Amino acid sequence: MTDVASPRAARLAAPRWLDARLVLGVLLVLLSVVAGARVFAAADNTTQVFVAAHDLVPGQHVAADDLAVGRVRLAGSGGLYIAASGAPPVGYVITRFVGAHEIVPIAALSSSRAVTASRFVTVPVEAGHLSDDLGRGDLVDVYLTPKTTAGDPVPAPTLVLSGVPVQSRQGGARSFSGSASLAVVLAVPADQVATVVHAVESGTIDLVTLPAADSAAAPTSAAGQS
Numbered sequence: 001m002t003d004v005a006s007p008r009a010a011r012l013a014a015p016r017w018l019d020a021r022l023v024l025g026v027l028l029v030l031l032s033v034v035a036g037a038r039v040f041a042a043a044d045n046t047t048q049v050f051v052a053a054h055d056l057v058p059g060q061h062v063a064a065d066d067l068a069v070g071r072v073r074l075a076g077s078g079g080l081y082i083a084a085s086g087a088p089p090v091g092y093v094i095t096r097f098v099g100a101h102e103i104v105p106i107a108a109l110s111s112s113r114a115v116t117a118s119r120f121v122t123v124p125v126e127a128g129h130l131s132d133d134l135g136r137g138d139l140v141d142v143y144l145t146p147k148t149t150a151g152d153p154v155p156a157p158t159l160v161l162s163g164v165p166v167q168s169r170q171g172g173a174r175s176f177s178g179s180a181s182l183a184v185v186l187a188v189p190a191d192q193v194a195t196v197v198h199a200v201e202s203g204t205i206d207l208v209t210l211p212a213a214d215s216a217a218a219p220t221s222a223a224g225q226s
Helices: 018-043 190-202
Strands: 049-050 067-072 117-126 140-144 158-176 180-189 203-209
Touching: 117 190, 140 190, 158 190, 180 190, 180 203, 190 203
Parallel strands: none
Antiparallel strands: 049 067, 117 180, 140 158, 140 203, 158 180
């Protein structure tokens, strides 16, 4: 009896497209891991700084509830802002307007030792005697040119107060003399209110805008903090 060889069983081979899908899936997983790692690395590259919990106005003394903490990427500008890793600038005085949720800049603060409590004084200023773009938060020097009688020489102006923050500006009204005047509200130190009011009644007021706020005696900056 002759032996007949049995046919070799055929093995099932995986389709080639299945291998491609497997490789593609592995690559997608690796890409997701790499992308996630980069996102976490970028998130860690932030700095805690103080932000305004609400609007901060010139002349205001900073209290603890005026500040909140935020995390931001400063990209080399940390020297302009206040690191939340240090003590909050409680007691410092706001020298220019800072909007709610904005980062509090060092240049917007002044040492409380140099500034007393403020009062808001409305000063009428004729058009042409103040900057056209004067606005809230600007600092101004207040000058007085005394009134004179007809024929008398005009006296030189005198400096009444220096570095006064502007709280608000309204304008366009006509005074009794017929000239256009604007109402500028200044945050005047309490012990200088009488001086400013007397100056308003004594002659013509000029407001000279300072180019920048004094940033002396500012708190610790956020440079190098993380």
